[in-house]
Amino acid sequence: MIELTERRKEILAIVVREYIATAAPVGSTTIAKVHDLGVSPATIRNEMAALEEAGYLTHPHTSAGRLPTVKGYRYFVEQLMETSSLPPREQRMIREKFDAAGWEPEAWMHLSASVLAQVTHAASLVTAPKPSRSQFKHLELVELRDGLVLLVLVLADGSVEQVRFQLPEARSQEELSALADQLNERLAGLDRHAIAKASLPTIAPVPQVVDRVLELMAEVDRRHGGQLVHAGLEHVLSQPEFANAERATEVVQVFERREPLWPILADVAWSHRGVRIIIAGEDRWDAISDYGLVLADYGAADTRGTVGVLGPIRMPYERAVSVVEYVSGLMSRLLRELYGVA
Incomplete structure (x- = not known):
């Protein structure tokens, strides 16, 4: 394994930052002219060759310069990246925008999206x-025909889910309404884990109904749900990585479909x-393998959301981290004040 000496780390950081800024492969002569490393372009070239051999850099066939690999970006953000707080002037500008928005969480979401993109x-x-x-919150059971039932589930946040399923034997609407009333009284306010542990009758069709409720709630929890606000897609589309029409269509679909993001x-x-x-989906999420994301949680008590930015893998991570960190902290502080949570 090739050792990452301090000089190689410094050169890797320079290549990453230069490539992020210019989108052009970085050559040893450029590094030697712009950065005082105290060594010749030939020495820098040898060090870059070692970084390439180790998998941190690569180079296009048409260029003598090099650019970071996914491994190089990951090492940069984990080991070499320098982050700092957002400058006071920008913090003040952002706070003033939020002060003008009043005490409306939905307005804060749209403002956060606008500020982050800008x-x-x-x-x-x-x-x-x-x-x-x-x-x-509550459910309704509606008889359709021959034991086929429509289950309408209303959750505490007001969202509505529904599913059709077949009962072991047909039940009248009167029986179904009575069963729904019993379950509504027993299950109100519970999450799916508490419902699974609840002491409920085991006589049909109670287990069948409860199973469908648990399946619906599990699906809601899995996909996270809720509102997603985004802004600034034009910034991503303007990057050279997405100049190709096919690539541009792919990034638009990520936002339009949304399922890969939840x-x-x-x-x-x-x-x-x-x-x-x-970076590049971390080998877990193939749908975002061509992108970089900087995300942070925000919220108060047991209520959480996410703020962040998405761009090409070649995105300014140092700048993005400081902005996302500040906006997430501001959103959390506002929600705590709104809900009276310490």
């Missing part, structure tokens, strides 16, 4: 704060605290 020149993502687990946003909201950087 300051980072990337596409922003903001999800509405939601409880960690969906909570049962598991990631939910994971950040509930499994992580602070800023998280995701």
